Amino acid sequence: MRTRRVGVLALVVALSLVVAACSGEPNEGNGATGENAGKITIAMQEDVRSPDNLLMSGTTTDRLMLGSTVYEPLFTTDERGGIQPALATEAASSEDLLTWTITLREGVTFSNGKDFTAADVIANFDAFRNPDNASGYASDLSNVESIEATGDYEVVFHLASPDAKWDTALQDTMFISDLDAREAELLAPDEVPVGTGPYVWSTRQVGSSVTFTPNDAYWRGEPPLTQVVFRAIPDGQTAVIDLQQGSVDMMANYVPPQSLPALQSDPDIELVSAEGSTFYQAYLNFEKDRQGGYADGAKVRQGLAHLLNPEQTVPALIGDFGVLATQPIPSWMDGFNPDIRHIPLDVEEGKRLLAEGGINEGDPIKLLALKDRPFMCEWATAAQSTLVDAGYDAQLTCLDSAASTPQVTAYEWDLLFWRTSGRANAAVMYQQRWGLELASPPTDTYTLQDPELQSMIDELRGSREPDAYTSLAQSIGERIVVQDVAVIPGYFDNVYFPINKRVKGFVLSPTTWYGILYNAMGSVTTE
Amino acid sequence: MFRQVLRRLSTLPIVLVGVAIALFVSSQVLPTDVVRLIAGDSVTPELRAAIEARLGLDQPIWVQFWNYMGRLLRGDLGTSIRFQLPVSQLVADALPASLTLFGAAAVVAVLIAFPVGVLAARFRGSWFDVLSRGLVVVGISSPPFFLGLLAILWFGLYLGWFPVSGRGDPPDLYHLVLPALVLGFREAGSTTRVLRASILDELSSEQARAARARGMTRRYVLMKNGVRNGLIPAVTDFGTTMTELAGALILIEIVFGWPGIGNLLYIGVRWNDFPLVSGTVLFLVLYAVAANLIVDLLYGVIDPRLRG
Numbered sequence: 085m086r087t088r089r090v091g092v093l094a095l096v097v098a099l100s101l102v103v104a105a106c107s108g109e110p111n112e113g114n115g116a117t118g119e120n121a122g123k124i125t126i127a128m129q130e131d132v133r134s135p136d137n138l139l140m141s142g143t144t145t146d147r148l149m150l151g152s153t154v155y156e157p158l159f160t161t162d163e164r165g166g167i168q169p170a171l172a173t174e175a176a177s178s179e180d181l182l183t184w185t186i187t188l189r190e191g192v193t194f195s196n197g198k199d200f201t202a203a204d205v206i207a208n209f210d211a212f213r214n215p216d217n218a219s220g221y222a223s224d225l226s227n228v229e230s231i232e233a234t235g236d237y238e239v240v241f242h243l244a245s246p247d248a249k250w251d252t253a254l255q256d257t258m259f260i261s262d263l264d265a266r267e268a269e270l271l272a273p274d275e276v277p278v279g280t281g282p283y284v285w286s287t288r289q290v291g292s293s294v295t296f297t298p299n300d301a302y303w304r305g306e307p308p309l310t311q312v313v314f315r316a317i318p319d320g321q322t323a324v325i326d327l328q329q330g331s332v333d334m335m336a337n338y339v340p341p342q343s344l345p346a347l348q349s350d351p352d353i354e355l356v357s358a359e360g361s362t363f364y365q366a367y368l369n370f371e372k373d374r375q376g377g378y379a380d381g382a383k384v385r386q387g388l389a390h391l392l393n394p395e396q397t398v399p400a401l402i403g404d405f406g407v408l409a410t411q412p413i414p415s416w417m418d419g420f421n422p423d424i425r426h427i428p429l430d431v432e433e434g435k436r437l438l439a440e441g442g443i444n445e446g447d448p449i450k451l452l453a454l455k456d457r458p459f460m461c462e463w464a465t466a467a468q469s470t471l472v473d474a475g476y477d478a479q480l481t482c483l484d485s486a487a488s489t490p491q492v493t494a495y496e497w498d499l500l501f502w503r504t505s506g507r508a509n510a511a512v513m514y515q516q517r518w519g520l521e522l523a524s525p526p527t528d529t530y531t532l533q534d535p536e537l538q539s540m541i542d543e544l545r546g547s548r549e550p551d552a553y554t555s556l557a558q559s560i561g562e563r564i565v566v567q568d569v570a571v572i573p574g575y576f577d578n579v580y581f582p583i584n585k586r587v588k589g590f591v592l593s594p595t596t597w598y599g600i601l602y603n604a605m606g607s608v609t610t611e
Numbered sequence: 612m613f614r615q616v617l618r619r620l621s622t623l624p625i626v627l628v629g630v631a632i633a634l635f636v637s638s639q640v641l642p643t644d645v646v647r648l649i650a651g652d653s654v655t656p657e658l659r660a661a662i663e664a665r666l667g668l669d670q671p672i673w674v675q676f677w678n679y680m681g682r683l684l685r686g687d688l689g690t691s692i693r694f695q696l697p698v699s700q701l702v703a704d705a706l707p708a709s710l711t712l713f714g715a716a717a718v719v720a721v722l723i724a725f726p727v728g729v730l731a732a733r734f735r736g737s738w739f740d741v742l743s744r745g746l747v748v749v750g751i752s753s754p755p756f757f758l759g760l761l762a763i764l765w766f767g768l769y770l771g772w773f774p775v776s777g778r779g780d781p782p783d784l785y786h787l788v789l790p791a792l793v794l795g796f797r798e799a800g801s802t803t804r805v806l807r808a809s810i811l812d813e814l815s816s817e818q819a820r821a822a823r824a825r826g827m828t829r830r831y832v833l834m835k836n837g838v839r840n841g842l843i844p845a846v847t848d849f850g851t852t853m854t855e856l857a858g859a860l861i862l863i864e865i866v867f868g869w870p871g872i873g874n875l876l877y878i879g880v881r882w883n884d885f886p887l888v889s890g891t892v893l894f895l896v897l898y899a900v901a902a903n904l905i906v907d908l909l910y911g912v913i914d915p916r917l918r919g
Contacts, residue, residue, distance in 0.1 A: 130878065134695040218662045223655040290694060290704050291878065292777060292870030317776045317868040318877065321760065325768045325775050489644035 122310035124587060124610055127323040127335040131291050131316040135277040137261040138211055138219040147257075148336060149314045153296045154195070155259030155279035158186060158205070159251060163591060165417065165508055167255050171200065171280060175254075181246035181546055186254075188237040192303045194262040195284045202233035207263045221258050224516075246546040248553075249511045256508070282307035292316055308589075308609040324582070327353065333584040333610070341405045341458060347582045356592045359407055360579040361414050361506020361513075364460060366392065366467065366572040371495040371531035379442030385569040386427070387437030388449075388499060391474055393429035397466040398575050402459050409573040411561040412504075412517065418550075419510030419557025424565055426573070431474055438476075445475035452491060453501035455482035463574060464501040495531070501574075510557035514541045518564060532570045537563055586611040619904050623897075630896050631683055631889065635676055638885045645692060645883050666692065679889075688893070689886030693878055698890035701875055706894075708778055709871030712794065712860065715787050717853060719795025720802065727799070728806030728845065729838055735811060743803065750800025755859040758793045759866035776868035790867040794859055798852045805848040809841035843910065850906025854899045 133143045137155055140146040151157070158172035174187040192200040209231050212221040227250070229242045243250060262278040276285040280303065283296035293315045298307040315332060317323040320340040326332045328350055339347065347355050368388065373381025398408055407415075410424045435445070443449065449471055453464035461482035471478035483491060485503075492500060507513040518530070520538045540560050547553040564570050581592055589607045646662045663669045667678065682689055688698035731743040750758075766789055767775035779786040810833070813819060819836040823829070861873035868874070872891050879887030 130881075131694075133693055136695065139695070215657060215661045218658065218665045220658060222661075223658050226655065289778075289780070289870055290696070290701055291874050292708075292868070293780060295780075313780070315777055315868070316870075318865050318874070319776075319868070322763060322776050322866060322868060325763055329767060329771060329775065331774050331776075 122308075122610055123313065124309055124311070124334065124608060125313040125315055125332045127317045127326060127332045128314050129316070129318055129320070129323075129336065129338045132288075132294055132314070135285060137208070137259045137277065137279070138217050138221070140220075140259065147259075149294060150277065150279075151256070151259055152281075153283035153312055154277050154281045154285055155261060156281050157256050157259050158188075158254045159256070161256050161508065167252055167508075171205075171260055172254070175251035177248070177250070181248050181250075181548075182243050184241045184243065184250050185234070186239045186241065186251075188239065189303070190237050192280050193301050194278050194280055195299045195301065196262060196278050197301065198262055198264070200260070200280055201236045202239050203236075204260055204262065205239045206231055206233050208260050209258070211263060212258060224253060224257070245542065247511075248546055248548045249509060250545075252508050252512060283309075283312050286311075308607070327582055327584065330584065333587050334590070335582050337579050337581060339580045339582060341403065344404050344580070352585055353582050354585050356581045356583060356590060358579050358592050359414055359416060360577050361417065362577050363409060363412050363504050363506065363517075364406070364457070364463075364574040364577065365409070365412070365502055365504070366394075366463075366574060367500040367502045367531075368570055368572070369495060369498055369500070369531055370533060370570070372498070374531075374533075375495065377495075380440055382569070383437045383441030384443060384498070385441075387434045387439075387441055387443070389427040389569050389572055390430045390434030390437060391470060392467050392499075392572055393426050394463075394572060394574050395426055396429060397470075398463060401462050401466065402575050404578065405458055406575040406577040409576050411565050411573055412571065413510050413513055413557070413561060414506070414576050417510055417513075419554055419561070421558035421561045423558075424562055427566075427569070435474060443476070446477060448477045448479055449499070450497045451478060451480040451499045451501065452488075452497040453480065453482045454485045454488060454503060456484050457503045458577065459575075460501045460503065464499075467499065467501075499572075506576075510560070511541070511545045511547075511553075514557070514560050515545060518560075518570075532564075532568065534563075534568060534570075537568070615907055616904060619900070619907065623900055626896060626900065627683075627893060628680075630893060631680065634885075634889045634892060635679055638883075638888070639672060641883070683889075683893075688890035691879070691887040691890075692884040693882040693887060694884075698886050701887065702872065702890055702894055705871050705875050708782070708869060709860065709864070709873065711782075711787060712790055712864070712869060712871060713853075713856065715791035716794035716798060716856065716860075719791050720799040720849070720852070723796060723799035724802035724806060724845070724849070728803040729810065729833075731803070731807045732810035732814070732837065732841075733833055740807075743807075747800045747804050750797050751804070753797065755793065755797055755862045756866050758797055759790070759863055762789050762793050763866070778870055790863050790869055794856065794863050797859060798856055801852050802845055802849045806841055806845035809844045810837040813837045813840045846906060846909050850902060850909070853902045853906075857895045857898060 128145055128149065130145050132149050133139070133146050135146070135150055135154070137150070140150065156170050158170060159175070160168045160170040162168050169189070171189055171192060172186045173189050176185050176187075177183065178185075186205075188200070188202060188205065194200060194204075209225070209228075211217055212219045213225050213228065215222065227243050227245055227247060229244050231242070232240050234240050241250070247253075260280065280299075282299055282302045282304065284299045286295045286297045288294045293313055296312040296314075298310065300306070317326060317332070320338050321343060323332065323335050324339065324343045324347065327335050328346070330352075344355070347353055368385045369377075370381065372378060373384075378384045394408060410426060411421060413420055415422075438444075451464050451468055451471075453461045455461040464480055464482065468478040468480040481491065491497075504517050507516055518532060518537060519541050520533060520535065537560065540556065540563065544553065544556045544560060547556055565573060579592060581590070583590055588609050588611065591607065645666065645668065646659050660669070667675060670678070679689070686699075688702070690696065691698050691701055694701060727743045727746075731740045734740055763775040766772045773789045774786050775789065777786055814833065814837045816836065819832050822832045822836060827835075857873075860871070861876055863869065864871045864873035865877050872894060875887060876891040876895075878884065879891060
């Protein structure tokens with residue numbers, strides 16, 4: 085009996101010590117003042133891939149981290165997607181829209197003290213276009229024939245085809261670095277990137293965090309923060325708790341949808357949001373039609389559109405995650421067509437059209453969806469259920485996007501539930517998402533290949549007059565959704581940036597699909 | 612013992628080559644598109660060709676395999692596609708974080724498993740025994756990420772006692788507590804169960820009964836017969852558990868944003884970064900072999916009959 089008492093007593097003492105140890109030191113979040121004043125910590129889903137500005141095109145994280153701190157583009161964006169000067173002050177086109185003259189800002193220096201001039205712009209753009217560098221920006225510059233410096237602060241771009249909106253192609257992208265500072269073709273591991281931005285690369289824990297400190301020579305004046313830390317927190321739920329706990333101040337746009345209510349009701353957090361431009365869609369298969377897979381492809385597409393009206397399912401599925409889409413561009417973008425509606429739900433008409441297209445009741449209809457994109461697989465499951473109810477053998481495969489290419493390019497699917505990121509304006513969006521340039525089966529997804537649509541896009545890119553531009557962009561939307569029935573529009577996701585209320589001056593832009601203005605860290609302050 | 616160590620080490624190259632071949636084959640079989648992961652969804656044929664050439668993906672598969680094995684034999688783990696840095700450097704940078712977590716979790720597991728196992732056997736059928744068996748079941752049956760999220764919710768969000776992610780800047784023990792407790796608690800379950808069962812077996816043996824009949828105290832018999840002999844299966848199980856720890860470690864590092872080897876492997880898998888996956892997996896294989904070797908050596912310490 086005595087031994088048992090001693091044992092219980094020892095256990096109680098041990099537990100007390102553990103509890104005392106745990107509760108002795110409260111968590112030091114950034115919400116505290118003092119040593120954390122002027123410091124901001126931002127949660128990101130992953131660490132930076134490479135600080136090399138040539139390799140940043142495909143990686144959201146790199147563009148967000150480096151583009152808001154170290155690097156700057158020639159032009160940036162305002163809250164409504166409008167173009168704003170950054171390293172360039174002005175862009176002027178020739179009458180034929182084949183020559184664009186860019187005036188550069190004077191008095192700008194790189195963080196290493198070197199003056200920023202036209203030679204740096206030429207060096208960077210030559211490097212972007214050099215195939216040896218494998219820069220993703222090369223394809224964005226495919227319309228550029230040559231670049232020349234016509235002064236220390238003036239650069240001229242010569243284009244292969246007219247483009248009235250070419251300056252927007254330079255908006256929040258193709259960041260400028262001091263290439264002279266690079267000793268190797270790629271940045272050496274121990275070398276830090278050199279740009280003109282408000283902060284400089286300080287330290288990095290690979291896979292964990294990158295810290296930036298102020299660039300004292302910043303051309304807009306002294307940066308307001310003493311330290312900017314980007315922390316990689318892969319799990320969205322954990323990042324949300326970190327934010328609520330105060331150990332991070334801001335979270336990038338990867339908030340799990342189920343965490344939105346908790347963040348909305350948290351008095352210490354402001355949930356900044358905007359309607360985004362990332363387009364979630366059910367893409368219809370023109371390549372299968374071209375290969376003779378349907379008796380009448382147009383009828384199949386129309387039939388499926390009659391059966392799968394997203395108004396019936398999408399809003400209930402996605403909740404606050406986004407908004408219902410009716411066309412490939414969002415409602416706030418110039419060129420949005422308010423007259424486009426989803427093809428009305430009509431099961432009998434849908435079945436009749438499918439039968440005319442060669443798909444009868446009991447026949448298989450193959451659906452392919454990306455399971456790692458929010459609500460894609462859920463939407464596809466709802467569509468499968470609708471098709472099964474209508475009497476078809478709807479077969480759904482949900483797969484990881486990284487592993488999707490072989491199945492996508494087999495073109496055996498009838499509906500592909502797919503996501504495409506947005507672009508700054510309708511002309512760029514339609515060119516880069518629906519133009520012939522990328523419609524290249526058997527290696528890619530874009531199966532539409534409509535030469536008439538391409539000529540409309542070309543006309544749009546050469547359109548100077550605002551009303552004509554809007555009208556033409558609206559016609560393109562109508563052609564894709566209503567006439568070609570190339571896609572069943574699903575939804576646009578909302579961009580969410582939850583931030584601690586001690587952070588001031590944060591501006592969210594819907595046009596940058598990752599949701600942050602590139603000079604954002606130059607204006608953000610903390611209490 | 613020395614021969615045993617040599618025998619174990621002599622199989623290491625065969626294991627590593629086998630794993631390397633399996634990794635290469637799986638990288639070829641898995642339907643992933645590295646170019647799209649790097650360049651995004653606007654990929655022109657020219658860009659695709661340039662990136663494939665840079666990564667060596669334009670070479671025939673057997674040439675890629677030959678280059679890969681050649682690099683490995685020279686001790687070169689390659690360059691990470693995701694980070695554009697040497698994999699050996701990435702592994703070396705992540706190693707301290709993982710070793711710290713490994714070590715702390717092992718200490719937690721030992722501190723839980725051995726006292727609880729011994730006490731549960733000593734007070735068999737008591738409330739303590741029932742409670743410990745319940746916790747053992749929770750530890751064994753719960754996926755590590757689930758325990759991790761529960762711990763984050765309770766100790767991070769509700770109680771606010773501990774930070775829930777990262778290692779701290781500079782790294783501190785405070786950030787280590789939750790991941791080490793979760794990992795250690797989970798890994799302690801199996802060893803606690805084995806230790807309790809083996810001690811009970813030993814206590815019901817003829818030697819134990821004879822010792823009691825000779826007037827030895829219950830505590831003496833427990834320590835000399837029960838614990839000492841019961842340790843061998845428990846240490847075996849602990850060794851196996853430490854090998855399995857590598858799997859749980861990956862999940863725990865992801866949930867807690869811990870910048871270690873498991874986190875690197877996760878990033879490598881997400882990005883189809885074959886050099887990174889290969890380097891981290893080969894390292895984890897080395898770890899598993901080392902853990903088994905240490906267990907073999909511990910047998911000799913615990914049971915002198917096995918030293919020969």
